[in-house]
Amino acid sequence: MTLLGYLSLWLAFLVGLWGAVTGFAGGLQGRADLQQSARRAVFAMFAALALASICLETAIFRHDFNVEYVAAYTSRNLPTFYLWSALYAGQKGSLLFWATVLSLFAMLAQVLTSGRHRQYLPFVAAVTCVVATFFVSVMLFGGANPFERLAFTPVDGRGMNPQLQNPGMVFHPPMLYLGYISITIPFAFAIAALLSKKLEVDWLVAVRKWTLVSWLFLSVGLLLGMWWAYVELGWGGYWAWDPVENAALLPWLTMTAFLHSVMVQEKRGMLKKWNLALIIGSFLLSIFGTFITRSGVIASVHSFTQSRVGYFFLAFLILAAVASFTLYATRLPLLEAEAKLESMVSREASFLFNNLLFIGIAFSVLWGTLFPILSEWVQGTKVTVGPPFFNQVNIPLGLALLALTGIGPLIAWRRASIPNVQRQFAVPAATGLFVFLILLVAGMRDLGPLMAIGLGGFVAATVTQEFARGMGARHRQYGESLPLAAVRLVARNRRRYGGYIVHTGMVLLFVAFTGMAFKTETQATLRPGESATLRSPYGQVYTFTHLGISQYDALNRRVTAALVDVSRDGKPVGRLKTEKRQHVDALGRNTFEPSTEVGIRSGLREDLYVVLGGLVNGTEQAVYRFTINPLVWWVWFGGYVLVFGGLIVLWPGGGPPAVRRTQAGYAVKLEAER
Amino acid sequence: MSIDRRRFFVVAAATLGAVVQDSLAGSGPAGKVADPASAGRALGPTTAADTDAAYQAIEKRLKCSCGCGLDIYTCRTTDFNCTYSPGLHRQVVALASEGKTAQQIIDAFVAQYGQQVLMAPPERGFNLAGYWVPSLAILVAGGFLIRTLRRWTRAAAADAAAAAPAVAGRVDASPAELERLRRELERLPS
Numbered sequence: 001m002t003l004l005g006y007l008s009l010w011l012a013f014l015v016g017l018w019g020a021v022t023g024f025a026g027g028l029q030g031r032a033d034l035q036q037s038a039r040r041a042v043f044a045m046f047a048a049l050a051l052a053s054i055c056l057e058t059a060i061f062r063h064d065f066n067v068e069y070v071a072a073y074t075s076r077n078l079p080t081f082y083l084w085s086a087l088y089a090g091q092k093g094s095l096l097f098w099a100t101v102l103s104l105f106a107m108l109a110q111v112l113t114s115g116r117h118r119q120y121l122p123f124v125a126a127v128t129c130v131v132a133t134f135f136v137s138v139m140l141f142g143g144a145n146p147f148e149r150l151a152f153t154p155v156d157g158r159g160m161n162p163q164l165q166n167p168g169m170v171f172h173p174p175m176l177y178l179g180y181i182s183i184t185i186p187f188a189f190a191i192a193a194l195l196s197k198k199l200e201v202d203w204l205v206a207v208r209k210w211t212l213v214s215w216l217f218l219s220v221g222l223l224l225g226m227w228w229a230y231v232e233l234g235w236g237g238y239w240a241w242d243p244v245e246n247a248a249l250l251p252w253l254t255m256t257a258f259l260h261s262v263m264v265q266e267k268r269g270m271l272k273k274w275n276l277a278l279i280i281g282s283f284l285l286s287i288f289g290t291f292i293t294r295s296g297v298i299a300s301v302h303s304f305t306q307s308r309v310g311y312f313f314l315a316f317l318i319l320a321a322v323a324s325f326t327l328y329a330t331r332l333p334l335l336e337a338e339a340k341l342e343s344m345v346s347r348e349a350s351f352l353f354n355n356l357l358f359i360g361i362a363f364s365v366l367w368g369t370l371f372p373i374l375s376e377w378v379q380g381t382k383v384t385v386g387p388p389f390f391n392q393v394n395i396p397l398g399l400a401l402l403a404l405t406g407i408g409p410l411i412a413w414r415r416a417s418i419p420n421v422q423r424q425f426a427v428p429a430a431t432g433l434f435v436f437l438i439l440l441v442a443g444m445r446d447l448g449p450l451m452a453i454g455l456g457g458f459v460a461a462t463v464t465q466e467f468a469r470g471m472g473a474r475h476r477q478y479g480e481s482l483p484l485a486a487v488r489l490v491a492r493n494r495r496r497y498g499g500y501i502v503h504t505g506m507v508l509l510f511v512a513f514t515g516m517a518f519k520t521e522t523q524a525t526l527r528p529g530e531s532a533t534l535r536s537p538y539g540q541v542y543t544f545t546h547l548g549i550s551q552y553d554a555l556n557r558r559v560t561a562a563l564v565d566v567s568r569d570g571k572p573v574g575r576l577k578t579e580k581r582q583h584v585d586a587l588g589r590n591t592f593e594p595s596t597e598v599g600i601r602s603g604l605r606e607d608l609y610v611v612l613g614g615l616v617n618g619t620e621q622a623v624y625r626f627t628i629n630p631l632v633w634w635v636w637f638g639g640y641v642l643v644f645g646g647l648i649v650l651w652p653g654g655g656p657p658a659v660r661r662t663q664a665g666y667a668v669k670l671e672a673e674r
Numbered sequence: 675m676s677i678d679r680r681r682f683f684v685v686a687a688a689t690l691g692a693v694v695q696d697s698l699a700g701s702g703p704a705g706k707v708a709d710p711a712s713a714g715r716a717l718g719p720t721t722a723a724d725t726d727a728a729y730q731a732i733e734k735r736l737k738c739s740c741g742c743g744l745d746i747y748t749c750r751t752t753d754f755n756c757t758y759s760p761g762l763h764r765q766v767v768a769l770a771s772e773g774k775t776a777q778q779i780i781d782a783f784v785a786q787y788g789q790q791v792l793m794a795p796p797e798r799g800f801n802l803a804g805y806w807v808p809s810l811a812i813l814v815a816g817g818f819l820i821r822t823l824r825r826w827t828r829a830a831a832a833d834a835a836a837a838a839p840a841v842a843g844r845v846d847a848s849p850a851e852l853e854r855l856r857r858e859l860e861r862l863p864s
Binding site for chain 2: 233234242340341343344349352356357363367368371372378379381382384385387388417419522523524525551560594596611616618619620621625
């Protein structure tokens with residue numbers, strides 16, 4: 001099977017090269033036969049890579065430990081669930097997974113793109129073939145062949161890192177990969193539009209949907225990563241500004257900026273240069289993130305092992321940047337705006353400031369991530385850029401962005417008059433101020449959380465006002481009941497009201513993030529029956545009583561479990577179990593250092609987070625860390641709301657596209673006539 | 675012998691209570707576990723210094739050298755297998771017991787391990803660029819954006835003024851009526 005897999009990789013490489021050549025040639029020369037050949041090459045490449053993936057999964061499921069990758073990341077007693085995820089648990093397998101999914105997206109782009117955008121497809125085929133072929137070439141020539149065999153066959157494999165044996169880790173990497181990978185499709189459409197010089201609003205429609213798909217996958221990937229870090233790593237937080245986390249956040253920020261500014265191009269024919277630059281930048285940042293994760297150039301707990309594949313990614317990143325921006329520069333004269341900005345107080349201007357902040361945050365995250373390297377170059381001193389730096393720089397920018405999330409929807413397109421602004425802002429601004437003052441009176445003095453929650457109130461009021469007005473209008477015009485009006489309002493204007501739901505999700509996330517400023521924790525050593533107490537930020541006293549230790553074998557590990565009885569102000573709340581796990585292979589040999597499983601009791605107000613540190617001299621006397629994390633539940637709920645809103649925006653329909661296009665075109669035409 | 679249901683539950687509850695009471699005694703030495711090695715590194719009892727807020731504040735500014743990327747406090751209370759963070763914690767405690775202030779302890783760590791032991795670079799010299807470049811870049815970009823927007827709006831106003839007679843000729847409405855129309859439109863949900 002491994003030989004078949006390896007041959008499939010070669011086949012994918014050759015077919016990819018063919019697809020790239022015929023795609024570019026067919027598109028530039030307008031030759032239908034070459035265009036058709038490029039399209040078929042995309043399908044063939046997907047078939048070859050899917051076959052290679054099946055071969056690797058087969059080797060994993062057969063426990064073929066003669067394959068180096070299988071021996072390095074699996075063992076005979078690894079649960080079946082994680083045998084699936086072993087495909088992308090290591091560097092080599094994840095490259096194959098990446099190339100396969102990219103070829104799948106490339107095929108979907110060919111199949112799902114409507115007839116109106118067919119003119120771009122040969123170039124799209126070419127660009128996707130280039131990128132996928134690059135990934136295959138890393139496997140073939142970069143020392144990352146997943147089918148490499150060992151000179152001997154071990155009795156059992158090393159097994160999977162215990163921290164990866166978590167449901168979050170099964171879904172988090174593929175979601176993040178799907179986000180990263182699918183950015184290639186909007187990038188391919190952007191390059192296609194530049195090459196074909198067909199830069200009207202039309203290409204943007206195809207790009208926007210794909211960008212939304214990428215954004216949604218990246219959002220889910222980031223949220224799942226946060227959840228995994230919280231439940232698995234045991235440090236009690238969900239975001240540590242680690243370089244790999246930052247690398248995933250960067251394209252998310254630029255794509256979010258694009259999803260806002262693209263509306264200005266669609267409605268007013270403006271910002272064409274900017275939008276193209278954002279799409280190209282997002283793709284380059286996704287490659288940059290891959291470079292960071294796989295090169296080991298910046299220390300990160302999430303990185304794959306340091307290897308020479310990093311150089312491949314760096315070279316590809318530079319080549320892609322030079323080629324894309326050179327092409328971009330040659331097409332600048334074709335990207336002039338069709339309309340002019342009429343007022344500084346307009347929706348268009350607010351979107352531009354929103355973009356400024358998104359890109360500003362992206363720049364500051366990138367700057368902080370790379371600053372250790374820069375410092376070493378310039379002053380010969382290694383420095384650490386950790387959470388204190390990122391929080392200091394990014395929290396004010398994040399608050400400004402939250403404010404704009406509320407301001408943007410309140411300002412009219414083209415020009416907002418003073419009475420209009422007063423009428424629109426009255427309720428949301430009063431609400432935000434009211435929330436701010438209530439918190440101040442209640443004794444909150446920490447400016448960051450005060451501002452975040454106050455601004456959250458402002459944005460929530462903005463969204464509520466928008467929904468209330470829309471529903472009221474439908475109620476008056478069609479006599480619909482308010483619930484029905486709400487459903488139809490969203491259904492008929494999915495993009496707008498789905499966007500507001502996304503904003504609601506962001507508000508919930510921002511407010512939930514503030515909870516971390518109030519977390520309380522303590523460490524205690526307890527004999528069975530002894531208790532430790534901890535006061536929550538809300539003033540209640542939690543008592544944690546150590547009930548005892550039990551040890552047992554389970555699947556591929558020996559478990560040391562500690563049971564803790566919890567009461568709040570003397571009233572029983574429940575019991576929490578936290579574990580130490582020593583993973584073993586099929587022969588009972590230890591495979592990794594013992595890992596910790598956290599005991600979590602999640603509630604609307606706060607999470608109780610209990611970590612078993614270890615035992616004192618091998619007795620039942622246990623060392624614990626007890627943490628109370630306020631508002632963490634709302635992080636996950638805010639994530640659900642954000643994704644739900646994104647799905648509504650993405651859902652097809654919501655009014656005939658022809659009407660929307662006509663309206664967009666009409667707006668541009670009106671501008672041109674003025 | 676027949677036992678009624680009520681009596682049965684009373685006896686069962688008393689027995690259960692006795693068992694729970696027994697297991698919760700906690701006054702004697704805790705029993706040995708069967709396999710201490712699988713529970714990770716053997717730890718000592720928590721001391722007052724381990725939970726001292728002043729030490730925690732210092733340790734949160736210093737990075738553990740085990741490669742985890744976490745500060746000393748978070749590492750020693752998260753990865754209980756780490757062999758570096760407990761030692762670094764003891765060093766903090768030892769320096770404090772010598773009467774050193776928080777800043778002196780941090781300076782001692784920097785002298786021994788270099789600047790990279792700090793979780794954030796000190797705000798001096800080239801490091802100031804680290805802190806200020808993003809904010810300055812955003813300010814400059816913001817200034818440029820405002821200037822560009824002003825130029826665009828002026829150009830739009832000039833175009834509108836030039837086109838005004840022609841438009842006025844085509845639209846059968848007075849400026850007052852047009853203004854009223856604009857106000858009415860603004861009252862509609864956008």
